[in-house]
Amino acid sequence: DTEVTQTPKHLVMGMTNKKSLKCEQHMGHRAMYWYKQKAKKPPELMFVYSYEKLSINESVPSRFSPECPNSSLLNLHLHALQPEDSALYLCASSSHTSNEQFFGPGTRLTVL
Amino acid sequence: DAKTTQPPSMDCAEGRAANLPCNHSTISGNEYVYWYRQIHSQGPQYIIHGLKNNETNEMASLIITEDRKSSTLILPHATLRDTAVYYCIVRVPIQGAQKLVFGQGTRLTINP
Numbered sequence: 094d095t096e097v098t099q100t101p102k103h104l105v106m107g108m109t110n111k112k113s114l115k116c117e118q119h120m121g122h123r124a125m126y127w128y129k130q131k132a133k134k135p136p137e138l139m140f141v142y143s144y145e146k147l148s149i150n151e152s153v154p155s156r157f158s159p160e161c162p163n164s165s166l167l168n169l170h171l172h173a174l175q176p177e178d179s180a181l182y183l184c185a186s187s188s189h190t191s192n193e194q195f196f197g198p199g200t201r202l203t204v205l
Numbered sequence: 206d207a208k209t210t211q212p213p214s215m216d217c218a219e220g221r222a223a224n225l226p227c228n229h230s231t232i233s234g235n236e237y238v239y240w241y242r243q244i245h246s247q248g249p250q251y252i253i254h255g256l257k258n259n260e261t262n263e264m265a266s267l268i269i270t271e272d273r274k275s276s277t278l279i280l281p282h283a284t285l286r287d288t289a290v291y292y293c294i295v296r297v298p299i300q301g302a303q304k305l306v307f308g309q310g311t312r313l314t315i316n317p
Contacts, residue, residue, distance in 0.1 A: 123301070135292055136249065137307070138305065148299065148301060149299065149304065183248055187302065187303055195251075196248030196249045197248050199248055
């Protein structure tokens with residue numbers, strides 16, 4: 094299984110809602126990542142988890158809260174988002190011995 | 206972090222070689238050059254990477270200049286399915302994971 098899955102595929106939420114994005118991989122990878130991608134722009138790194146511990150936070154606002162409950166799962170909890178947070182949110186994973194990050198298909202988030 | 210510069214768009218005829226240039230003049234000695242591509246509405250897909258030497262795999266070849274300030278991705282026989290955004294990336298070494306710094310990307314269109 095060389096797949097990273099993300100749910101939901103699409104999400105529409107209001108500015109007062111609380112929602113979560115979910116990412117899962119069963120490749121035994123111990124590094125997992127969240128990226129944000131605005132339309133016609135490259136992906137931008139948000140968070141890196143290594144061995145279930147947060148190792149990088151790229152100065153992301155606190156309305157985005159990551160969580161890595163186990164080595165296969167990565168969540169992104171969303172609260173009080175702004176319309177400018179609308180974007181494609183990509184999850185990726187990698188092993189410590191390989192050279193490749195595997196990306197999921199993304200969750201397209203719209204904040205109204 | 207090192208930055209990459211790519212042309213915003215390129216065209217190539219089907220069956221011909223597509224040569225995509227990238228400048229990374231501020232790259233450090235231990236930073237790798239990576240190439241990923243992103244087909245519309247999908248997550249980025251790994252193509253190839255290199256440090257100093259030229260590299261080839263089943264998808265592409267990577268030519269890195271001797272001073273490492275620029276590189277070229279070569280798709281030897283482009284097909285219509287190679288139409289995508291191609292990202293030249295610098296991989297920054299971090300403990301236990303990888304930090305990918307994406308360039309702005311080149312939108313490659315393969316024409317029949």
